[in-house]
Every structure is written in structure tokens, then in C-alpha cells.
Amino acid sequence: MPTPVQRIDFGGDYNPEQWPEEVWTEDLHLMKEAGVTMVTAGIFSWAKVEPRPDEWDFGWFDRVMGNMADAGIDVCLATMTASPPPWMSHRHPEILPVTAEGRVMHPGSRQHYCPSSPVYRSYARRLVERLATRYADHPALAMWHIGNEYGCHTKQCYCEVSAADFRRWLHDRYGSVDALNDAWSTAFWAQAYSSFDEVLPPRSAPAIPNPAQQLDYWRFSNDALLGCHLTEKEALNEITPGVPVTTNFMAHHKPVNQFEWAGHEDVVSLDFYQDPHDPRTHLHAALTFDLMRSAGGGNPWMLLEQAPSAVNWRQRNGPKPPGAMRLWSWQAVAQGSDSVIYFQWRQSRGGAEKFHSAMVPHGGTGTRTFREVCELGREPGSVAELAGTRVRQPEVGLVQDWNSRWALELEARPSTALQQPELMLAHHRPLWEANVPTDVVPPDRSLSPYRLVVVPNLYMMSEETGRRLTEYVRAGGHLLVSFFSGIVDESDRIHPGGYPGPLREVLGLRVEEFWPMAARAKQPVRGGPVGETEADLWSEVIHLEGAEAVARFSGGELDGLPAVTRHVLGAGTAWYVGTRLPNAAMRSLMDSVREGAGVEPVLPGLPAGVQTTVREAPGREDGAGSRYVFLLNHGAGEAEVQLPYAATDLLTGRSVAAGGRINLEPRGVAVLR
Numbered sequence: 001m002p003t004p005v006q007r008i009d010f011g012g013d014y015n016p017e018q019w020p021e022e023v024w025t026e027d028l029h030l031m032k033e034a035g036v037t038m039v040t041a042g043i044f045s046w047a048k049v050e051p052r053p054d055e056w057d058f059g060w061f062d063r064v065m066g067n068m069a070d071a072g073i074d075v076c077l078a079t080m081t082a083s084p085p086p087w088m089s090h091r092h093p094e095i096l097p098v099t100a101e102g103r104v105m106h107p108g109s110r111q112h113y114c115p116s117s118p119v120y121r122s123y124a125r126r127l128v129e130r131l132a133t134r135y136a137d138h139p140a141l142a143m144w145h146i147g148n149e150y151g152c153h154t155k156q157c158y159c160e161v162s163a164a165d166f167r168r169w170l171h172d173r174y175g176s177v178d179a180l181n182d183a184w185s186t187a188f189w190a191q192a193y194s195s196f197d198e199v200l201p202p203r204s205a206p207a208i209p210n211p212a213q214q215l216d217y218w219r220f221s222n223d224a225l226l227g228c229h230l231t232e233k234e235a236l237n238e239i240t241p242g243v244p245v246t247t248n249f250m251a252h253h254k255p256v257n258q259f260e261w262a263g264h265e266d267v268v269s270l271d272f273y274q275d276p277h278d279p280r281t282h283l284h285a286a287l288t289f290d291l292m293r294s295a296g297g298g299n300p301w302m303l304l305e306q307a308p309s310a311v312n313w314r315q316r317n318g319p320k321p322p323g324a325m326r327l328w329s330w331q332a333v334a335q336g337s338d339s340v341i342y343f344q345w346r347q348s349r350g351g352a353e354k355f356h357s358a359m360v361p362h363g364g365t366g367t368r369t370f371r372e373v374c375e376l377g378r379e380p381g382s383v384a385e386l387a388g389t390r391v392r393q394p395e396v397g398l399v400q401d402w403n404s405r406w407a408l409e410l411e412a413r414p415s416t417a418l419q420q421p422e423l424m425l426a427h428h429r430p431l432w433e434a435n436v437p438t439d440v441v442p443p444d445r446s447l448s449p450y451r452l453v454v455v456p457n458l459y460m461m462s463e464e465t466g467r468r469l470t471e472y473v474r475a476g477g478h479l480l481v482s483f484f485s486g487i488v489d490e491s492d493r494i495h496p497g498g499y500p501g502p503l504r505e506v507l508g509l510r511v512e513e514f515w516p517m518a519a520r521a522k523q524p525v526r527g528g529p530v531g532e533t534e535a536d537l538w539s540e541v542i543h544l545e546g547a548e549a550v551a552r553f554s555g556g557e558l559d560g561l562p563a564v565t566r567h568v569l570g571a572g573t574a575w576y577v578g579t580r581l582p583n584a585a586m587r588s589l590m591d592s593v594r595e596g597a598g599v600e601p602v603l604p605g606l607p608a609g610v611q612t613t614v615r616e617a618p619g620r621e622d623g624a625g626s627r628y629v630f631l632l633n634h635g636a637g638e639a640e641v642q643l644p645y646a647a648t649d650l651l652t653g654r655s656v657a658a659g660g661r662i663n664l665e666p667r668g669v670a671v672l673r
């Protein structure tokens, strides 16, 4: 895998087509002032480079590319296919996506194309071939940015073209209509098909559409989007085989199976938009950044978009207070990013995102945002040696699976309040608070790097995954599983023999009955490291079959029944959490579990809110400068950290002796060598 960046790149989405060319000259000066080393350009340029079908105008973009080359700024060049020009849907209205209700999504915004459309794909491929041929040897071209935020708006399309494509996909998956009937449990509600020709997308229906059909539609739609992506990637690989490619993923993004897609990227990249109004925004970031790094096999990834300050698309869009943008940018680097790139360079005068902040705000250079951008822009240069280093291999693996999420979040479950992002966060947060680094991995990834594997609410699980988790524990691994895991197979059919099917042996228990709780209801739970607490959301009737109860429900219908259990199997231990514990109790439980597994924090005894991570230079393990420790103060107050080793802060140049102290202001950052 090529490493496209040899420094911590700094820059933004550059959209010069929104401005007259005299502004471009000022852009160049200001980019220098801000320390910009990379722009990602051309994302929404299709209508300007191909104003009429097969009529091309690349002259203006040649000048943009030339300007960047002259300024020594790398271009992450977008393939320009994210928003087709109006002429395309005027000429070919069949490319427009259709909702499950049959409503056509019209042009006038963005991403108005059916992912299965051969018309769209062929126009997109022709454009990509033009671009790649024209700029193949351009000195500014550093990498390709394919599409943009796939599935951000058009997640699924239900048009006739998609329906036909779905039938082809089903034929490939199942081979025969009998196999499809079996997988989809179509004996229920008289849904049996006699031919693939009768099968439709799960369009709006009088009652609950077949859940297996809906699940397959998520899978199919992911594949359709990936098909668009690979169509473009194939053209690029033919014309510019040495230029790395990426596409920008989004946080908690349901339509795109990022573990699968990451295998097609030369470098994984992410758009992440913190919510300054959300006190947990850095926790969402921590989970997402760990996922990005893990999806890319631990290699450096790229933060390809973030806001310099406010966004414009939430209900209430708070600005990032002073220092927050710097702290959250460094958080990405601390968790493995080799870039800090924003949307966008210059704030738009018009259009849907004119209130979205930019590196150069409406108020120009005399603004706090521009000052903070320039201040941060000077810092990555002082830590260029970080580029290419890897976050030290975590000892905890947190399991996440897109298939399970697609199934879990369908309707007609015991509780529709189970939403995977929140459930994942509830398991990642106690590890983050303890400064324990965590990978986020799919269920089929090797578990051998991990002393502890955490499986949050993995509703859908294959027999094979159950077997692997059982063997992992038997061989000495430590496992923590949360409720409503191992319930259904890959076709959303209940595993036979009682819950939790393939996990019964490793957990040493049987769940007889789900007892999801009413909104705002609480259930006291007592025992062991959980102490005395009140759970919510979920409870259930657990029968011990080899496991011991660590904590029990107290009061109510389930009084005295197990809530948290532990099972020693072979050389390992498996824990089970049959309810949702509040964070403090979850933290206490997780501390106990990981201490039993021998998992240590990066630095012990840090003040609350201080995050620490380690990046290491492979091959330089024993030399000076081989190890970089990040300290990030997310807390509201000043924090003092005692260092067990001598170090130099690369941002201030200050040295600290072993046993010495570092003071971090609120939102303060230190990068220690």
C-alpha cells in the first residue's frame, strides 16, 4: 500500500469555481500564510468542466492545477462525479433516484443519481478517463479523491433500474428462487416467489416489509454504491496506476460497509464534524477515529474534512470555541491521522452551505477562525516526523458489524431503541476514559492481537463467529458480550435451540425471555464491580448454565435474577452484560474485566478528561524519537500530568525530566518525543 503523505498534511476543500479568478491570486497568498500543503479540489466541478454533453472546458481547471503546482501545494484531485450536471437528468430522467414511496428525487441539490444507473456510470467513467488522462503527469497531482461521501443522501434507490439490478444481485447470491424463499422466510405471510422476476425492492407496503428482504436491500445498496466507486477506480488504475486513491467516509455511516470498502482504498479517509453543543463530541470522535485506523489495518489514515468552526446542517450550529478546533484536530493525529483537512477553504457567498464555516470566513483574515487556522497550520510542520508512524497496537478489540447494524435497526424488534452507534459508544467510552487504546474490528478479523475482545449487542452473528469467540476464550482470551447478541443468523432467522444461539457455550448461560424496559424506566442492579446502580433500556431472564452471577437485578419482576455474569472456560473468561448500565457502572465493570485480562492504560492515574495515545515509528523501536506520546486535555480545567520518562514536547520544544510534570491548559495539547 503506497503511503501518499510524507508529512502531516494541512489544507482544505478548494472550490475556486465559486469565485472569479482574481480571488484565486489572493487564495494563493493566504494558503501560504495558513501553511496549506494540500487541497482537495474539483469535488463539485462537473457542470463547469462538461457544461454540455461531451463538450469540455478544462482550461480554468488547468490554471487551478498550475497555481497549486507553482505554490508547491499537493492536490487530492476529486473525480468530480458527486453531483451530475442538470443536462444529464434533463436528457436522461431515468438516472434520478426514487424513494421507497415512489417519489422521484429531483435535481437542484446534489447526489441525484441512481447508483445502479448504467447511464450515470458511463458518463462518470468518461469524465474520469478525461481527467486522469489530462492530469496523469501533473506535478500537483498527489492522489485521487473518488466521488464524495457515498450514500450521504441517496442511500438506497427503489426505481425500476435498481429493481432489475437487485434481481441480478439476488440471483448471484442465491442461485435459485427456492434458496431465496428459504433465506427470506417467505412462508410467512404468503410471500413465496415462483420466479426472480416477481421480486421487488422493499418498497412501501401496507405492513412491515420482509426483514430479510430489507436486510438484503442494505447489502445490495452498499454493493451498488461500491460498484460506482469501483467503476471510477478501475479507470484511474488503468491510466494512473501509481497514484493512490481514497474516498471520504463518514461517521456512524450506515449505508457504506467501511470495513469492506477500506480494502479498496490505498488510504482510508474520513469526514468528521464535531458538534460543539454536544459534550460527548470528542467521545464520538474517539470511537470513529479508532474505527478508521482499524479499517485501514492500522495504517495512517486521513482526516479529509472537518469544519474550522460551525456547520450549517444541524438544528442549532454552535461555533467551535477558542482552542477546540486545534484540540480536535490533534485528536485525529493522535489517533493515527496523517492529515488535518477542512471543508472548505473559502466560505461560500451563496448556495446551501454559505453558513458552513471555512478556513477563510466571510469576515476575511481578521477573524478568530482564520487566526486559529494559521496558528494550527504552523504546528504540523514541526511534527513532520510523525507522518507514517502507527498507533501502538491496542490490546482491546471492539467488534462492530455493518450487517448486524442493518438488521438490528429494522422495525419489529423487542425494542426499537437499540441503535448501534449509541451502543458502540457505551462500550468504547469506559475504555477511552481509562486511557486504554482500542481497535474497532469486524467479526471475521483475527482476534490474536487482543487480550480482551468486547462484543456490544451483536444481534446478527454467524455460527462461525460464535465458534471463533468460543475458541478465543478457551485458548485464554477475555471476552465481554452485551445483551441481544447472537440472536439471528445472516438471514435474520433466529438461531435454533434458544438465545443466545452460538454464544451459549462460551457465556455459560441461556436467555429465556427478553424484558426490554419502557422509556425512562429504571431497574436497580447490584453486585460485584457494578456496585449499586440503576440500569435502563433492557433487561432479560438469564439462566446460568456454568456461568456465575456477578451482579443481579434488584426489585421488580426480575428481582434476584442475574444481570451480569462471568464464565471461566478453558484458559479464558467470558463476561455477559444482560442490561444497559450507566457509564459509571460500565466503567467500573470494564476496569475490572480489563484488569483481569492484564490490559494496562497508556499512562496510569491521568486526570479525568485527559486523553493519551502513542504513535510509534516502525523499525526505529530502540532509537531516540521512536515513540510519540500525545496528551490532550478535553476537560474544563487545567490538568497536571506526571511523566514516568524524560520527554520533549515537540510543540513547545520544552524538555521534561523523568518524574517531571506537564501542565495542560483546558483544550491543551502536548506531543512528546
Ligand SMILES: [Zn+2]
Pocket: 096, 097, 098, 114, 115, 116, 117, 157, 158, 159, 160, 161, 162, 163
Ligand atoms: Zn435506481
